Amino acid sequence: MPRFLIFFLFVAVFVTAWTAPHWKPSPADQGVSLEKRAKAIAQSCAACHGTDGRFHSEIPSLAGKPEPVLSALLIAYRNDSIPNATVMPRIAKGYTEEELRAVAAHFATLSATEE
Numbered sequence: 001m002p003r004f005l006i007f008f009l010f011v012a013v014f015v016t017a018w019t020a021p022h023w024k025p026s027p028a029d030q031g032v033s034l035e036k037r038a039k040a041i042a043q044s045c046a047a048c049h050g051t052d053g054r055f056h057s058e059i060p061s062l063a064g065k066p067e068p069v070l071s072a073l074l075i076a077y078r079n080d081s082i083p084n085a086t087v088m089p090r091i092a093k094g095y096t097e098e099e100l101r102a103v104a105a106h107f108a109t110l111s112a113t114e115e
């Protein structure tokens with residue numbers, strides 16, 4: 001690659017980085033309550049665990065299970081201490097322990113049966 005091109009790329013990257021709007025922390029860091037974050041996180045669980053964590057399939061339901069049980073399972077997935085798990089270790093690693101406890105608390109408050 002000709003030198004001027006390398007120089008040009010360097011300047012372009014520098015100028016873009018400098019003029020781009022400064023990175024803003026995610027809403028998670030902007031004072032959104034942990035409870036609201038937990039609800040948002042819980043939406044992503046619905047695809048497999050059913051709406052409100054209530055599903056009748058091979059994937060276990062979450063709704064109404066005690067918070068300490070759900071927290072312990074999620075943290076164990078995160079630490080790779082549940083053998084034969086498939087997707088949950090990868091999912092649990094995407095969240096902090098605090099978020100996992102909050103999402104566990106969210107599912108614990110939901111009724112296990114549809115009302």
Ligand code: HEC
Pocket residue numbers: 041042044045046047048049059060061062070073074084085086087088089091103104
């Ligand atoms: C891609 C599908 C998928 C998504 C999305 C998903 N799960 Fe799971 N979940 C599973 C499967 C499959 C299992 C069984 C363990 C395994 O194979 O990893 C499981 C197991 C669990 C268990 C253990 C339940 C029990 O009683 O043994 C908990 C707790 C759990 N998931 C919570 C969550 C939470 C919270 C989320 C959202 C942050 C979530 N899962 C998102 C598929 C999913």
